[in-house]
Amino acid sequence: MTLLVTGGRVLRPDLTVERADVRVDDDGRIDAVGALERRETDQTLDASGGIVLPGLVNAHGHAAMTLLRGYADDKPLDAWLQEDVWPIEGVLTPEDVGAGARLAAVEMIRSGTTAFADMYFHVGTVAEAVADAGLRARLGHGVVTVGKDDEAARADFAESLAVAEEYDGAADGRVTTAVMPHAPHTVDTDLLAEFVPKAHEAGVPLHFHFNETAEYVEAIDEEAGVRPGAYADDLGMLADDTWVAHGVHLDDAEIDLLAERDVAVVHCPASNMKLASGMAPVQRLRDAGVTVALGTDGAASNNDLDLFDEARDAAMLGKLAVDDASAVPAEAAVEMATRGGAEALGLPVGRIEAGAPADLAVVDFDAPHLTPEHDPVSHLAYAARGSDVRHTVCDGRVLMRDREVLTLDADAVKREAAERARDAVDRAS
Numbered sequence: 075m076t077l078l079v080t081g082g083r084v085l086r087p088d089l090t091v092e093r094a095d096v097r098v099d100d101d102g103r104i105d106a107v108g109a110l111e112r113r114e115t116d117q118t119l120d121a122s123g124g125i126v127l128p129g130l131v132n133a134h135g136h137a138a139m140t141l142l143r144g145y146a147d148d149k150p151l152d153a154w155l156q157e158d159v160w161p162i163e164g165v166l167t168p169e170d171v172g173a174g175a176r177l178a179a180v181e182m183i184r185s186g187t188t189a190f191a192d193m194y195f196h197v198g199t200v201a202e203a204v205a206d207a208g209l210r211a212r213l214g215h216g217v218v219t220v221g222k223d224d225e226a227a228r229a230d231f232a233e234s235l236a237v238a239e240e241y242d243g244a245a246d247g248r249v250t251t252a253v254m255p256h257a258p259h260t261v262d263t264d265l266l267a268e269f270v271p272k273a274h275e276a277g278v279p280l281h282f283h284f285n286e287t288a289e290y291v292e293a294i295d296e297e298a299g300v301r302p303g304a305y306a307d308d309l310g311m312l313a314d315d316t317w318v319a320h321g322v323h324l325d326d327a328e329i330d331l332l333a334e335r336d337v338a339v340v341h342c343p344a345s346n347m348k349l350a351s352g353m354a355p356v357q358r359l360r361d362a363g364v365t366v367a368l369g370t371d372g373a374a375s376n377n378d379l380d381l382f383d384e385a386r387d388a389a390m391l392g393k394l395a396v397d398d399a400s401a402v403p404a405e406a407a408v409e410m411a412t413r414g415g416a417e418a419l420g421l422p423v424g425r426i427e428a429g430a431p432a433d434l435a436v437v438d439f440d441a442p443h444l445t446p447e448h449d450p451v452s453h454l455a456y457a458a459r460g461s462d463v464r465h466t467v468c469d470g471r472v473l474m475r476d477r478e479v480l481t482l483d484a485d486a487v488k489r490e491a492a493e494r495a496r497d498a499v500d501r502a503s
């Protein structure tokens with residue numbers, strides 16, 4: 075179906091904003107941007123009073139953790155995972171994970187996110203949710219081998235590779251995959267040595283939590299006597315299609331290494347603040363030439379999936395981290411939420427230009443908190459909210475029109491997720 079997004083202003087790849095229409099071809103790609111002659115299209119979206127952005131990219135998360143939103147707060151990462159999260163995750167069924175992922179999809183569509191990365195389990199039901207929602211995603215099965223016997227550990231890693239091969243190209247190509255060892259220290263070294271080359275052979279990227287807390291760094295120091303950067307590099311984990319989450323506790327050599335290996339870092343400021351993990355060196359990473367993307371992480375450590383929040387948090391925390399108000403300016407935050415995420419995930423999105431897939435969010439600027447408008451990019455980084463998104467388009471298909479999600483029944487999705495979450499809590503206790 076052809077589509078015309080008309081009457082709005084468009085955020086161009088150079089982050090200027092200009093009055094323009096966006097025409098989308100039958101194949102879901104942007105066909106023209108500018109002052110377009112009227113030509114019949116199957117559908118139109120009214121963007122007047124709004125700004126058309128590339129759909130936002132949530133480059134690290136655990137979608138089904140929407141079920142655990144508010145379940146356990148105010149704890150540091152290790153205690154939170156071991157005492158609360160992992161026990162209840164142990165009782166989640168594929169249907170629970172699917173319901174949580176659909177809730178995440180509704181939340182993301184409503185706040186202008188069109189692509190996301192997901193590390194979880196029962197990935198088949200996550201892929202189904204992505205297919206139904208009309209979103210784009212890079213999915214993977216998270217591998218944790220600590221506390222498992224050899225056979226179970228190996229089976230978990232083998233599953234990650236099998237899942238990556240099985241679902242790559244699902245949802246008409248909108249689903250791509252990755253092999254996702256949870257973190258360098260939660261996966262056995264021998265298994266990393268065995269499976270990382272297999273992932274490379276299969277052409278599947280790697281994604282993992284990296285230097286999220288000081289404890290994560292210490293764990294590798296104790297185990298191997300080196301920094302996690304050197305450890306991961308030795309195992310071949312820092313390939314140019316690898317993207318890592320967090321990168322909070324990085325030394326200079328690790329920052330240089332990430333730049334040299336062309337490994338992207340997903341900054342998750344809300345999760346890092348909530349779990350008191352630390353402040354990532356975002357400005358230094360960007361100065362070193364590292365691609366930085368944004369992620370919400372799971373809804374249980376955020377507690378929402380609104381990337382506008384994340385962009386604002388990234389700009390704010392980036393300044394506080396280096397005691398410099400000019401660090402991580404508005405443009406950087408907007409770029410990380412769009413192009414940075416697309417580059418991290420290796421997706422051909424993140425910019426509005428002819429030939430690119432039509433993944434778009436139309437933000438309504440007619441709101442008191444967006445008035446007056448001195449600088450639209452400032453508003454996008456600092457003042458806009460997910461709820462200002464009026465229309466969302468992915469791969470040329472309208473997923474939300476005038477704040478109504480079209481691909482999923484939002485009320486039914488909420489109801490099912492709430493019921494399943496309550497049930498899971500009962501089973502876990």
Ligand SMILES: N[C@@H](CCSC[C@H]1O[C@@H](n2cnc3c(=O)[nH]cnc32)[C@H](O)[C@@H]1O)C(=O)O
Pocket residue numbers: 136151155159160163193194195215216217218230256283286345371372375
């Ligand atoms: N197959 C594994 C599951 C790994 S999925 C990825 C895991 O990352 C967990 N997780 C969520 N947020 C974070 C974080 O910030 N740091 C580390 N792990 C997290 C999440 O709860 C989930 O258990 C198993 O059998 O346990």
Ligand SMILES: [Zn+2]
Pocket residue numbers: 134135136283319371372
């Ligand atoms: Zn995470």
